[in-house]
Amino acid sequence: MPEEWRRSIFVPISKNKGDIQSCTNYRRIKLMSHTMKLWERVVEHRLREMTRITVNQLGFMPGRSTMEAIFMLRQVMERYKE
Structure with missing residues (x-):
């Protein structure tokens, strides 16, 4: 898997409650490349077909x-x- 597919960045998003200066009032989201998102969906689909839940x-x-x-x-x- 190419290195650029695996690169991502975390972006802090405010929970819109409490003090905006406090780190506990933020959650992180991970921004990934579109190619990686597509790859993850393909793998997930195949795993769901193979796995008995x-x-x-x-x-x-x-x-x-x-x-x-x-x-x-x-x-x-x-x-x-x-």
Whole structure:
């Protein structure tokens, strides 16, 4: 993979809350080349085709949410609490 594909820069973005002088009120985003973004999508697509992911995997999955996992965990905890 060519070096220029792997180059990226981090840019601080304000969270729009609190003191703008405080570093804790910023998050970083990574700016990459378009070629690298395309390459990552190709690799991700191939990995998703090859990898078996159970229905229990909720984080970082299209159409699924970790909020669902938290909700299900709370339901199980309540059921076994009784």
